[in-house]
Amino acid sequence: MKNNLRVHRAIKNLTQAELAELIQVSRQTINTIEAGKYVPSTVLALKLARVFDVPIEEIFQLEEED
Amino acid sequence: MNYKTLLPNRFKKFGWLIFILASIIFFAARKFDWQPTFLDITINDYSLITEVNLLKEFIFTFWMIGLIMITFSKEKQEDEFISYLRLTSWQYAVMASLIISIIGTWSIFGWNYLIFSAINMLTVPLLFMLIFNLLLYRNSNKQTADEK
16 A cells, blocks of 8 residues: 555644644654555554545555555 | 553553552572562471472562553553554454574573463463553554655
């Protein structure tokens, strides 16, 4: 799965720490999601979509091998 | 792993205190050949009356209690990623412990194997602590600078 979380974060002008605080996770979690090292749960993905006010598919996309 | 079932973070310090105190007593008892007489008991072991000292039982129990408190305490900030690291660490710790058991079974014999088996009970939580903290450190080190 790939994501463009960093892009949406930049659009909203949020730091990783600020975004982490908004959705009540650690900054480490945001960092590993952006790096593609961790796939968030449905709840976390929905929270991110709500913060950026976009559909989930705009943040997370399935890849061929998924 | 449901982090809501974990102990509060402050238990970690108590766990370390108990584990370290038990370790100090263990090494001191070995070095000075000390066995407190108030821990002597007489047991009926298959019709054989034997005198045993319960110091090592107490040490082992406190080791286990300390390790339980350390390994089942929350981190200061718990979230799903930390839970994921926790689960991964337990998997690796169990796997490594089983491999150590196999190696020990084929390389340690006689009464020493009994001692190895007893100590081997501690390897899972000890390995978990090592692996979990290593994974936490590696992931915190990989953090890039914030972008505005």
